[in-house]
Amino acid sequence: MTGDNTVRNNLVKDEPDLASMGLRERKKLIRLQRIVAAARKLFIDKGFTTTTIQDIAVEADVGLGTLYLYAKSKEDLLVLVFKDDILKMIDESYAGIAPGEPLLDQLMAFFEGHISYHMKDQTLSRTVLKELSFSTTEQRRKDIDQIMNSTYAKLMKLIERARRDGRVQKELYTGTMAWSTFALYYHLLQGYLCGFHTEEEFRKSLRNALAALLD
Known part of the structure; x- marks a missing residue:
């Protein structure tokens, strides 16, 4: 869980230094970026109200449990x-x-x-x-x-x-x-x-x- 929070904080940088990160951290960062991109697309195209957490998980190709490591709610x-x-x-x-x-x-x-x-x-x-x-x-x-x-x-x-x-x-x-x-x-x-x-x-x-x- 701590590792996920660390990666999440790295997202505030415009260009995270992937070279300085370990393989596990890079994978987590890429997963987070995929979740954020999926949520952004759905919120804009489909609307926030009608978008569900399940929709975002499917769009990002991650499990619900994984998504909840990065965000506790929609x-x-x-x-x-x-x-x-x-x-x-x-x-x-x-x-x-x-x-x-x-x-x-x-x-x-x-x-x-x-x-x-x-x-x-x-x-x-x-x-x-x-x-x-x-x-x-x-x-x-x-x-x-x-x-x-x-x-x-x-x-x-x-x-x-x-x-x-x-x-x-x-x-x-x-x-x-x-x-x-x-x-x-x-x-x-x-x-x-x-x-x-x-x-x-x-x-x-x-x-x-x-x-x-x-x-």
Whole structure:
């Protein structure tokens, strides 16, 4: 079981160093990659609700017992499948921010990357966000923590840099501000994905809310 967890953690790397791994570990990593690829395909093509664990096992050509070594539930597997995509999106959103711009514009640029990502498949995004909101297992908590830690780290860097450069006049508590900005975005994103706001209303409300927070 420990070996499976080690291999599972290696998946967060874009290109695992297979040469440095033993034969047993390589086989486990390849099996995990097959499971993740099968789950991703079925979640996208068939939908999360109608896809079963058995479907994924068959698609990945593994037994149910083997699959459960990597994910305890379909919900845990969903988060595992899309975690790396989300982490990559967070990094790319941060990298695309223009330096020296007003903090409000930088925050909007950061969240714009998130918005674009979730607009690609809104039905699946609703399901992913639901599972990200409820960490009912240790495995899911670890995956969610990794996503949130990356998000807050980027937001805190933006806020700290703006404070240091004198682009913010208001006294800000970096951690609280990072949490508050993400909470506003996340709340409005849920409303948009559930059909309570149009895309235009979503962006306008987010900008206005962030502006009020910074004033």
